[in-house]
Amino acid sequence: MPRDDASLVSRAPAKSRRDAAEMSNERVARVLDDVADMIDLGGEGTFRAVTYRAAARAIRDLREPLGVYRDQGRLTEIEKVGPSVSAVIVELLDTGTAKRYEELVARTPPGLLDLLRVPGVGPATARTIYENLKITTIEELEDAAREGRLQQLPKIQAKTAERILQSIEQLRRRSGRSLVHHALRDAGTVLAYLREHAPAARLEIAGSLRRMAETIGDIDVLAATEAPPRAVHDVFAAYPEVERVLARGETKTTVVLRSGQQVDLRTVAPASWGAALIYFTGSKEHNVRLRHVALTRGLLLNEYGLYRVGEESGPALAGATEEDVYGALEMSWIPPELREDRGEIDAALAHRLPVLVRRPDIKGDLHTHSDWTDGRDSLEAMARRAKQLGYEYVALTDHSISLGMAKGMTVDRIRERNAVLERLDRDLRPFRVFSGCEVNIRADGALDYEDEVLLLFDVVTASIHSAMHQPKDVMTRRIVGAMRNPLIDAISHPTGRLLERRDAYEVDVDELIRVSAETGCRLEVNGGPERLDLADVSVRRAIAAGAPLVINSDAHAIGELEWMEFGVANARRGWATAAAVENTKPLDAMLAHIERRRRSERPR
DNA sequence: GCCGTTTTCGGCCCGACTGTTTTCAGTCG
Numbered sequence: 001m002p003r004d005d006a007s008l009v010s011r012a013p014a015k016s017r018r019d020a021a022e023m024s025n026e027r028v029a030r031v032l033d034d035v036a037d038m039i040d041l042g043g044e045g046t047f048r049a050v051t052y053r054a055a056a057r058a059i060r061d062l063r064e065p066l067g068v069y070r071d072q073g074r075l076t077e078i079e080k081v082g083p084s085v086s087a088v089i090v091e092l093l094d095t096g097t098a099k100r101y102e103e104l105v106a107r108t109p110p111g112l113l114d115l116l117r118v119p120g121v122g123p124a125t126a127r128t129i130y131e132n133l134k135i136t137t138i139e140e141l142e143d144a145a146r147e148g149r150l151q152q153l154p155k156i157q158a159k160t161a162e163r164i165l166q167s168i169e170q171l172r173r174r175s176g177r178s179l180v181h182h183a184l185r186d187a188g189t190v191l192a193y194l195r196e197h198a199p200a201a202r203l204e205i206a207g208s209l210r211r212m213a214e215t216i217g218d219i220d221v222l223a224a225t226e227a228p229p230r231a232v233h234d235v236f237a238a239y240p241e242v243e244r245v246l247a248r249g250e251t252k253t254t255v256v257l258r259s260g261q262q263v264d265l266r267t268v269a270p271a272s273w274g275a276a277l278i279y280f281t282g283s284k285e286h287n288v289r290l291r292h293v294a295l296t297r298g299l300l301l302n303e304y305g306l307y308r309v310g311e312e313s314g315p316a317l318a319g320a321t322e323e324d325v326y327g328a329l330e331m332s333w334i335p336p337e338l339r340e341d342r343g344e345i346d347a348a349l350a351h352r353l354p355v356l357v358r359r360p361d362i363k364g365d366l367h368t369h370s371d372w373t374d375g376r377d378s379l380e381a382m383a384r385r386a387k388q389l390g391y392e393y394v395a396l397t398d399h400s401i402s403l404g405m406a407k408g409m410t411v412d413r414i415r416e417r418n419a420v421l422e423r424l425d426r427d428l429r430p431f432r433v434f435s436g437c438e439v440n441i442r443a444d445g446a447l448d449y450e451d452e453v454l455l456l457f458d459v460v461t462a463s464i465h466s467a468m469h470q471p472k473d474v475m476t477r478r479i480v481g482a483m484r485n486p487l488i489d490a491i492s493h494p495t496g497r498l499l500e501r502r503d504a505y506e507v508d509v510d511e512l513i514r515v516s517a518e519t520g521c522r523l524e525v526n527g528g529p530e531r532l533d534l535a536d537v538s539v540r541r542a543i544a545a546g547a548p549l550v551i552n553s554d555a556h557a558i559g560e561l562e563w564m565e566f567g568v569a570n571a572r573r574g575w576a577t578a579a580a581v582e583n584t585k586p587l588d589a590m591l592a593h594i595e596r597r598r599r600s601e602r603p604r
Numbered sequence: 605g606c607c608g609t610t611t612t613c614g615g616c617c618c619g620a621c622t623g624t625t626t627t628c629a630g631t632c633g
Contacts, residue, residue, distance in 0.1 A: 120631070160624085163622090
C-alpha cells in the first residue's frame with residue numbers, strides 16, 4: 001500500500017454507492033484506526049481508542065468479508081465489536097462513511113493525523129504542538145523544529161526537537177512502496193479474476209513481485225494472447241476492485257485498485273512470452289546487462305524476442321520461453337530473485353549459478369509465537385499447522401519477561417507452558433515440538449533470563465526490543481555479548497528494521513557476521529514481510545563469511561507460518577543454498593544441536 | 605467502547621526507555 005495512503009484525505013472513506021457496496025475489510029479497519037487516532041488526539045478516553053484499534057486488528061484477521069458477518073447478524077461475534085463499533089461498521093458498509101467518523105473529522109484539524117506518523121510524536125505531543133503553534137503538517141513541524149520554536153513548548157527541549165527532525169527525515173526517505181504480502185494478496189486476486197474472465201493463453205506476475213524484492217512498487221501482470229489484446233484489457237479495466245484507470249492503450253493498461261495498489265497489465269503474442277517475461281520481470285539493471293551480452297554476440301534482445309542485429313523484422317532466434325532466450329545467449333536460466341545485476345549474469349554464462357534454497361528444503365520453523373505471549377493462536381494450533389506445512393519440527397518461542405506488552409513469561413509460566421508443549425510433542429510424533437523463547441537483550445546487554453532459566457528451553461533466540469538509539473559500538477557489543485552465550489542459538493531480526501516504517505538501528509552487521517562464523521550462533525533471516533531482516537545483501541555477506549543462517553517466519557498466528565516463504569525468497573536473493581541454512585537439516589541434526597546446547601558445547 | 609462478571613460497573617498488558625523531570629509523562633512494543 002502506498003505510503004501516502006496515510007494522509008487524511010486519501011484515507012477518507014469512499015462516498016460513492018459503488019464503493020460503499022464493496023468496502024473491503026481493510027478499508028473498514030483503516031477507518032476504525034483513524035477513529036482511534038482522532039479519539040486520542042481529542043483527548044477523550046484512551047481505552048475507547050484502544051477498543052477501536054483492537055477491533056480494526058480483529059477485522060484484518062477475518063477470513064470472510066464483513067458483509068457476510070453483517071448479513072448473518074454475526075458482527076458482534078467479532079472480537080472487540082460491540083453495539084457501537086458494529087453500528088459504525090454497518091454504516092460504513094451501507095453508506096461508505098459513518099456519523100461517528102464524520103464528527104471526529106469535523107473537529108480534528110485537517111492534517112493533524114499526519115503528525116502521528118512521525119515516530120516519537122504521539123497524541124499528547126501532537127496536541128501540545130497544535131494547541132501552541134497551530135501546526136498541522138509535517139512541513140510546518142519541520143520548520144518549527146529547525147527554527148527552535150518547538151523547544152519553547154512545555155516538555156519539549158532540544159533533544160526532542162532533534163529526534164523529531166530525524167524522524168521526519170526518515171519519513172521522507174520512505175518511498176510509498178508496498179510490503180510483499182500486501183502486494184501478493186492484491187496480485188493473487190487480480191490474477192484469479194483474469195484467469196477466470198480474460199481470454200488469455202497465459203497470465204503471470206512479473207516485475208519486482210516476481211523477483212520477490214523487499215518492497216514492491218507497481219504490480220506487473222503479463223498476458224499472452226493470439227487474438228487482438230483488446231478483450232483482455234476490457235476485462236481488466238472492468239475488474240470490480242479497480243478504483244480508477246490511469247492509462248488505457250492497445251497493449252498496456254494501468255489501474256489503481258481500491259487498496260491503493262497500482263497494477264499494470266501488458267499483453268504480448270505467445271511467441272514473445274519468454275522475452276516479454278524477462279523484459280517485464282527486470283530488474284532494469286539485469287536487462288541492460290543482458291542486452292549487452294546479446295550485442296557482443298551480434299544479437300538484439302527486446303521484449304518481443306532475440307534477433308540477429310539488422311533482422312529485427314524477421315523471425316526471432318528465441319522468445320517463446322525464458323529458457324529459450326537465456327539458452328540462445330548460452331546462459332543458464334536465472335531465477336528471478338537473482339536478477340539484480342549482482343554477478344548472476346557472469347555466473348549464468350559460466351553455468352555456475354548456485355542451487356538456491358527452496359521452501360521445501362526447510363525442515364522446521366524456529367521462531368514462532370503463541371497466545372501465551374503476543375501471538376493470536378494456541379500452542380496446539382501453531383504446532384499442528386506447522387506439522388501440516390510439512391516440517392519435521394517447530395519451536396514455539398514466546399517472549400521473555402521484560403516485554404510487558406507481550407505478557408512475557410515468568411518462570412512459573414515457562415514450566416506450565418513446557419508441560420503443554422511436552423504433551424503436544426508426544427501427541428504429534430514423529431513431528432517434534434520444541435519449547436523455545438525469544439529472549440530480550442536489555443539495554444545494558446544483559447539477557448532477561450539467567451542461564452538456568454534459559455536451560456528450561458530447547459531453542460533460544462535473542463533479540464533487541466528496546467533502547468534502539470544507542471551508539472553503534474554499544475549496540476554491537478550488546479548483541480555480540482548475547483551471541484557469545486552458548487545457550488543462545490540465534491539472533492533474531494538482527495538489525496531491527498521495519499520496512500517503510502523504521503530504519504535499522506546502528507549496528508556493525510559485519511561484526512555480527514564475524515562473531516556468528518566464529519561462535520556458530522546463527523543469524524536469522526526473518527520472513528516477516530515487514531522485516532526481511534537480514535537484508536538480502538547482508539545475507540550474501542554472511543554466506544561468504546561462513547556464518548550459519550536460520551530462516552524463520554516469526555509467525556504470530558497460524559496464517560503467518562507461511563511467511564517462511566518470504567524468508568526463503570529473501571535468502572535466495574542473498575544467493576543462499578540449502579547448505580548455508582541450518583534449519584534445512586533434518587530432525588536428528590536438530591536433536592544433536594539441542595543436546596550440544598544443553599552441554600553448552602560451543603566456542604564462546 | 606468492550607467485556608465479564610464480583611450482572612450493571614471497573615478494569616482494560618504493562619514494563620522499559622527517554623527526556624524531562626527530582627517523581628513523572630509520553631511513547632513504544
